Amino acid sequence: IEDVARIIKSEGVKNIIVMAGAGISTASGIPDFRSPGTGLYDNLQKYKVPYPTAVFDLDYFHSNPKPFFELAKELYPSGKYRPNAVHYFVRCLHERGLLLRMYTQNIDGLERLAGIPPMKLVEAHGTFTSASCTKCGKKYNGETIKDKILKGATPRCQLTPLCYGIIKPDIVFFGEDLPKRFYYYLKDFPACDLLLVMGTSLQVRCYSLYFTAARITQCDFILSYFVEPFASLVDSTRATTPRLLLNMVKVGPFTKPSRRTDLSITGDISDSIHKLADALDWREFLQETMEAHE
Ligand code: APR
Numbered sequence: 001i002e003d004v005a006r007i008i009k010s011e012g013v014k015n016i017i018v019m020a021g022a023g024i025s026t027a028s029g030i031p032d033f034r035s036p037g038t039g040l041y042d043n044l045q046k047y048k049v050p051y052p053t054a055v056f057d058l059d060y061f062h063s064n065p066k067p068f069f070e071l072a073k074e075l076y077p078s079g080k081y082r083p084n085a086v087h088y089f090v091r092c093l094h095e096r097g098l099l100l101r102m103y104t105q106n107i108d109g110l111e112r113l114a115g116i117p118p119m120k121l122v123e124a125h126g127t128f129t130s131a132s133c134t135k136c137g138k139k140y141n142g143e144t145i146k147d148k149i150l151k152g153a154t155p156r157c158q159l160t161p162l163c164y165g166i167i168k169p170d171i172v173f174f175g176e177d178l179p180k181r182f183y184y185y186l187k188d189f190p191a192c193d194l195l196l197v198m199g200t201s202l203q204v205r206c207y208s209l210y211f212t213a214a215r216i217t218q219c220d221f222i223l224s225y226f227v228e229p230f231a232s233l234v235d236s237t238r239a240t241t242p243r244l245l246l247n248m249v250k251v252g253p254f255t256k257p258s259r260r261t262d263l264s265i266t267g268d269i270s271d272s273i274h275k276l277a278d279a280l281d282w283r284e285f286l287q288e289t290m291e292a293h294e
Pocket of ligand 1: 020022023024027033034039053105106125199200201203204246247248249251267268269270
């Protein structure tokens with residue numbers, strides 16, 4: 001942590017990229033996906049889905065949208081969950097002019113609630129802030145369907161009486177392309193001079209191929225040999241760019257470090273972030289940023 005703080009304080013870095021997953025929101029009360037026992041995918045029994053990831057599958061959604069909308073009711077950014085110190089640490093990086101971009105897989109919207117500007121955010125798995133009719137494609141503002149979702153109803157398109165298609169929040173389902181903004185990485189990552197990977201298992205797969213195989217085999221956790229869109233970002237930096245993993249456990253390339261400049265800090269991410277803030281003399285700055293915004 002001292003090493004990382006030193007290169008940040010020495011102004012040796014100006015373009016930090018953050019890659020984040022569900023592990024940064026567990027301190028806010030939102031379960032991650034794969035932690036054994038507590039992860040979402042271990043707790044979907046009540047939705048009676050054939051396999052865990054079916055809740056985010058486009059074909060399954062068309063046959064039975066209920067499980068997704070029940071989950072959406074829990075996850076919808078309705079103010080029920082608040083950002084935590086990890087989100088605000090990234091906000092502090094932005095306030096100090098050090099954040100090039102934050103690539104998040106999370107759909108809880110806590111990055112925006114922490115005041116990280118949308119232009120600094122790539123919500124790689126989509127967002128509830130907008131929605132689309134799955135039949136005619138009409139775009140909707142997420143706010144227009146929020147009440148219906150929170151009441152447990154399935155929002156329907158009103159473009160024409162003939163449409164009546166289901167309106168789905170613009171969350172990226174298995175089989176859907178990632179948002180165009182995801183491809184900012186092509187110019188961001190070569191400019192990155194410090195990569196922070198936080199709270200993710202880096203297990204994202206090429207949904208269409210992975211998902212088809214999962215559906216055929218009814219086995220959700222098949223080993224994936226396909227392209228890994230989000231996970232592959234981690235290898236898109238220059239070979240000399242330091243990469244720091246802040247995660248409960250080592251994941252992805254950090255399990256067998258191939259680069260001298262790879263660092264891992266395992267354990268609870270809130271503890272690690274507070275230690276990093278202390279090493280940067282940012283403890284007060286972080287606290288004040290949180291209090292001012294909360
Ligand atoms: N401190 C540190 N690490 C944590 C904490 C914590 N408090 N809580 C969880 N983690 C770690 C877990 O150990 C795990 O390695 O965060 C990681 C979360 O991994 P996943 O549950 O797989 O979540 P994520 O990587 O975001 O999943 C990626 O998969 O199914 C898709 O669309 C879904 O966006 C999701 C994507």
